[in-house]
Amino acid sequence: MKSTYIIAACLLFSSCTKTETRFQVFRNPSTVIPKADINNFVEEQLKQHEYFDWKMAGDTMTWSALIQSDSVLSIGYQPAGVRDLDKKIHTIDFKSAAWKEARADILALVRKNEQSDVTQIVFKEGSLPMINVKVSQFATLKALRASPLVRYAEPIGYGAYMDDTKKSDLEAASSILSSGCGYNVPKTDLVTNIDYTPILPGAKASWNYDYHRINQAWAKSSGQNVTIMLIDTGVSDAQENLGNAFNQGLSSGRSIQKLVTFSGASVNDECGHGTSMAGVIAAPRGIDGNTAGIAYNSNLITVHAAENVVILSSAAINGVTNAYVLGADDPSVKIISMSMGTIFSSGQIKDALSYAFNKQKLMFCAAGTSTSFFASFVGVIFPANQPQVIAVTGIKDNLTDRCGPCHVGSKVDFVIVMEKTSTGRNPLSTAMSGDVPSTVGGSSVATASCAAIAALVWSKYPAYPKDSIVARLTRSASNAYNRSSKFGWGVINAEAAVGI
Structure with missing residues (x-):
């Protein structure tokens, strides 16, 4: 992966702050951080912290990852003032008025910034306070990440498209989604009392x-x-x-x-x-x-x-x-x-x-x-x-x-x-x-x-x-x-x- 995701020496990143400072001036949706640079940033965070969360990346980088993948944004929501949701998530009635209002407010925010009367919801919602929507506008992502109703707003499909050595996103997705398959075949050389x-x-x-x-x-x-x-x-x-x-x-x-x-x-x-x-x-x-x-x-x-x-x-x-x-x-x-x-x-x-x-x-x-x-x-x-x-x-x-x-x-x-x-x-x-x-x-x-x-x-x-x-x-x-x-x-x- 390291060789795949190498970047030019003039674009080396040493921290989240430096990365976002480098691209801070590009605030409109037409400016996209290349996949190679996003991948390098992800790798650096993994080396430093042993995990990667999209909260480590700024708005510009997160939006760039979003639109270079399938544009599906995973949004975790909650009413304002809710604390320690992880400890009580199994007991909350997400169909209650407060939770339904929070969800409605999130969708309204998306429609406003996407400048569309329709919110494209992807995948069926279930028992958790989260929703997947198609997002294309930088303003939408920025508004969501700033909202007190939003716990996370993540480009969940980016990993499938992150291979920047491929000519197209479709090719990148198909190549990386074959990992770990195809090996489960009979072994005819097994030895009794050894294997x-x-x-x-x-x-x-x-x-x-x-x-x-x-x-x-x-x-x-x-x-x-x-x-x-x-x-x-x-x-x-x-x-x-x-x-x-x-x-x-x-x-x-x-x-x-x-x-x-x-x-x-x-x-x-x-x-x-x-x-x-x-x-x-x-x-x-x-x-x-x-x-x-x-x-x-x-x-x-x-x-x-x-x-x-x-x-x-x-x-x-x-x-x-x-x-x-x-x-x-x-x-x-x-x-x-x-x-x-x-x-x-x-x-x-x-x-x-x-x-x-x-x-x-x-x-x-x-x-x-x-x-x-x-x-x-x-x-x-x-x-x-x-x-x-x-x-x-x-x-x-x-x-x-x-x-x-x-x-x-x-x-x-x-x-x-x-x-x-x-x-x-x-x-x-x-x-x-x-x-x-x-x-x-x-x-x-x-x-x-x-x-x-x-x-x-x-x-x-x-x-x-x-x-x-x-x-x-x-x-x-x-x-x-x-x-x-x-x-x-x-x-x-x-x-x-x-x-x-």
Whole structure:
């Protein structure tokens, strides 16, 4: 990314203040800050602060990002005087007079500055105080960001268009929206008792299960009566073990439900990532020779929320937002796992996280895996860097080194062993079709694995609140009494976490 986003020496940026001073004189909508300069500014903020929020950028830069993307502005609103909304967002009646008036005032402000009688609302509104509108005028953005009714006003689609090496925005969007897809294929070179252990009645246990004492934990819990929601790219229609063969062998009496929140998509996984994560979490311990998921008796809800593992497009951000709300509103869901992320903080996803957290959902997110998009960024990505979620990353089987592309940092809570030092082999999972397992790596598999271990624990202690489940995970981990600045509480011992 660094080479892609390099800028001319005469336009180097050292701080937010200097950047905005450089462009302060250009106050009309006809002057646009180039993508390369915006990207460089984003990268500098990530290096300095380990996160990026559009509030770090001034009006001119934010507007420039907006009109060089899909022009969709995400606006979080509230009545004047409201405080600490994140703590009570799950209890507020957004259809009450005060909230409806605030929304109406926002739309009136947009119409006035856009000089149009029509406000183009993009995506269906839900249970959160936010709205997506098409905005083209600089005056609109400036007025919104200055309004006491506005909590955030963000160009949520910019990430999908930020590749300035492409000739057109459409080409940039199509190139960057293929990240993390296409790898979920059967591995025909797996070796018995090296890459997996045969287990009854006719399944395979991944090689890394021994490091977390999964087999020993299974003697006490297999995840029964716990529902996990997986937010990802859907599940392959062709994989029967995540379909009509979900109950087989030692997996019985459970359900799999497939939903979609990504606009225009079906529940089917065309990427491969969602199928892989679903297999890690809850693939059946069956009779067909396929791999067994860690929580092989848990219920699973899969949500097709985005096109790939990097949450960049407006449709993906809305898909993820709505998926968290779905999980929050479903009383059967205890755990939400998402192995996707981005370098851009999103106000509306933060709203959704607060909404789900306040409804007592235990959420796990991937700390980050260095795809081409994340190449210059080191640290825990969004939303794993948020306080409402448990951040997970991967570690090698030497128990000291992170996996090759895995992100680490102070926001990491737990690590999962998921890469062999000698061969680079990753854990087993479920391929797009058939009974020959695939393999999957990165912080993605670590996150799904950690969520599944939590399901084993919660199944054993169904009356416990989520904080008690996290406490049991923490006490079982390798760094329980000396938290690491890179690996958090360390490697979880599932047998110890489940207990006697």
